[in-house]
Amino acid sequence: MCAASAAARGRSTLVVDHSNKVGKKILMSGGGRCNFTNYFVEPQNYISANPHFCKSALSRFTQWDFIALVDKHGLAYHEKSQGQLFCDNKASDILNILLSECEQHGAVIQTHCDIHSIDKQSIDKHEHFELKTSQGQFSCDSLVVATGGLSIPTMGASPKGYQIAEQFGLQVSDKRAALVPFTLSNRWLDICKQLAGVSVDVVVENQRQSFKEALLFTHRGLSGPAILQISSYWQEGESVKINFMPDTDVQNLLKSWRSEGQTAELKNLFKRLDKHSLAKNFLNLWLQGWANLKPADLSDQQINDISERLQSWSCKPSGTEGWRTAEVTLGGVLTDELSSKTFEAKKQPGLYFIGEVIDVTGWLGGFNFQWAWASGWCAGQYV
Ligand SMILES: Cc1cc2nc3c(=O)[nH]c(=O)nc-3n(C[C@H](O)[C@H](O)[C@H](O)COP(=O)(O)OP(=O)(O)OC[C@H]3O[C@@H](n4cnc5c(N)ncnc54)[C@H](O)[C@@H]3O)c2cc1C
Numbered sequence: 093m094c095a096a097s098a099a100a101r102g103r104s105t106l107v108v109d110h111s112n113k114v115g116k117k118i119l120m121s122g123g124g125r126c127n128f129t130n131y132f133v134e135p136q137n138y139i140s141a142n143p144h145f146c147k148s149a150l151s152r153f154t155q156w157d158f159i160a161l162v163d164k165h166g167l168a169y170h171e172k173s174q175g176q177l178f179c180d181n182k183a184s185d186i187l188n189i190l191l192s193e194c195e196q197h198g199a200v201i202q203t204h205c206d207i208h209s210i211d212k213q214s215i216d217k218h219e220h221f222e223l224k225t226s227q228g229q230f231s232c233d234s235l236v237v238a239t240g241g242l243s244i245p246t247m248g249a250s251p252k253g254y255q256i257a258e259q260f261g262l263q264v265s266d267k268r269a270a271l272v273p274f275t276l277s278n279r280w281l282d283i284c285k286q287l288a289g290v291s292v293d294v295v296v297e298n299q300r301q302s303f304k305e306a307l308l309f310t311h312r313g314l315s316g317p318a319i320l321q322i323s324s325y326w327q328e329g330e331s332v333k334i335n336f337m338p339d340t341d342v343q344n345l346l347k348s349w350r351s352e353g354q355t356a357e358l359k360n361l362f363k364r365l366d367k368h369s370l371a372k373n374f375l376n377l378w379l380q381g382w383a384n385l386k387p388a389d390l391s392d393q394q395i396n397d398i399s400e401r402l403q404s405w406s407c408k409p410s411g412t413e414g415w416r417t418a419e420v421t422l423g424g425v426l427t428d429e430l431s432s433k434t435f436e437a438k439k440q441p442g443l444y445f446i447g448e449v450i451d452v453t454g455w456l457g458g459f460n461f462q463w464a465w466a467s468g469w470c471a472g473q474y475v
Contacts, residue, residue, distance in 0.1 A: 097472030099197035126183035131175035241421025269418035273315035349387035
C-alpha cells in the first residue's frame with residue numbers, strides 16, 4: 093500500500109521482502125477470503141499505549157477509500173456480520189489489487205531478499221540509508237519498515253522491524269500474542285475436549301472489555317471470535333467471565349420454574365428454551381450432575397450455583413496458543429517515537445514505520461488490515 097502510493101507520487105520505490113512471495117498474511121486471512129476492512133472503523137477498535145495515535149491515519153485513509161480501491165478493480169465482496177467485509181472469491185484478489193497498483197505506478201518488488209545490515213550515511217550533508225542484502229546493496233532517502241508482527245513465524249514473521257527500531261534508538265514495548273485461543277488445563281480441558289467443535293454465543297468480559305460473539309470449544313481449550321477478542325485484553329494469570337446464556341436471566345427462570353413446580357429435567361427445559369445456541373452435549377457436560385435435576389427440587393444454593401455456572405463462569409486460562417496461531421502482535425514500536433501524520437521517526441529523519449510493527453493493534457473484524465492500509469497510504473504521501 094505504501095509502495096504503490098509513494099510510486100504514484102513519482103517516487104522511485106523498491107519493496108524488499110525475505111519471503112518467496114509478498115502478502116502471505118493476506119492470502120491466509122479470513123479463512124482464505126480476507127476480511128479486508130470493516131464498515132464501522134473507529135479508534136476504539138484499536139489497542140495502543142496511546143489510543144489517540146491511530147486517529148489521524150484512520151481519518152485520512154478510511155475504510156471507504158479502501159472500498160473505492162476495491163471497487164475500482166471490480167472485486168466482488170460481501171458483509172459477513174458486524175460490518176466485516178470479505179472477498180466473495182479468494183484472498184488473493186486483494187493481494188492482486190495491491191500488486192497491480194504497484195506495477196501500474198512502477199514500484200518494484202524484490203523477494204528472497206535477506207537484509208544483512210542497514211546504515212545511515214551522510215554524503216555532502218545528504219543523509220541516506222545503505223542496505224546490504226542477499227540481493228546486493230541498495231541506497232534510499234526514505235526507509236519504510238513494514239515487517240509486521242511476530243505471529244505465524246512459518247509465514248515469514250520476524251523481529252527485524254523491532255531490531256531496526258532499536259538500532260536507531262527508538263523504544264519498543266513488550267510484545268504479546270493477541271487474537272489468540274486460550275489453553276485450559278485439568279477438568280476444564282477434559283470438558284473442552286469432549287465439546288470440541290461446539291460453538292455457543294456468549295458474552296465474555298473482564299474489567300477492561302466485553303464482547304458478545306461466538307465461543308468455540310477446542311481440543312486445547314477455548315477459541316472463536318469472543319475468545320480471540322478478549323485475549324487482546326487478557327494478561328497471564330487473570331480470569332475472564334463467560335455468560336453462556338446472555339439473553340436469559342437464568343436465576344429468575346429457575347425460580348419461576350420452581351414455583352410452577354416443573355418436574356422435567358433441567359437439560360430438557362433449557363433445550364426447549366434455546367435449542368439452537370446450546371448444542372446437545374453442552375448442558376450435560378457443563379452442568380454435569382445438575383443437568384438431570386428438576387426445578388421443583390432445587391434449593392436456593394443450587395439455583396445460585398447453576399446460574400453462576402451458566403452466566404458468570406470464571407475462566408482462568410493456563411495460557412494462550414502463542415505465536416503459532418495468534419493473528420496479531422500486541423505492542424511494538426512506541427507511537428511516541430513516530431509522527432502520526434507521516435509515520436516518520438521523530439529522532440531519525442527518513443526512517444518510517446507502518447502497520448503491525450507499531451504499537452497499534454486492531455480488534456478482530458478487518459481492523460488490522462485497515463490499519464495497514466491507512467498507515468501505509470499516509471506514509472506513502474511523505475516518503
Ligand atoms: C491467520 C491470520 C489471519 C488474519 N486475518 C485477518 C483478517 O481477516 N483481517 C484483518 O484485518 N487482519 C487479519 N490478520 C492480521 C493481518 O494479517 C496483519 O495485521 C497485517 O497483515 C499486518 O500487515 P503488515 O503489512 O504490517 O505486516 P505483514 O502483512 O505481516 O507483512 C510483513 C512483511 O514483512 C516481511 N518481513 C518480515 N521480516 C522480514 C525481514 N527480516 N526481512 C525482510 N522482510 C521481512 C514478511 O515476509 C511480510 O511479507 C490475520 C493474521 C493472521 C496471522
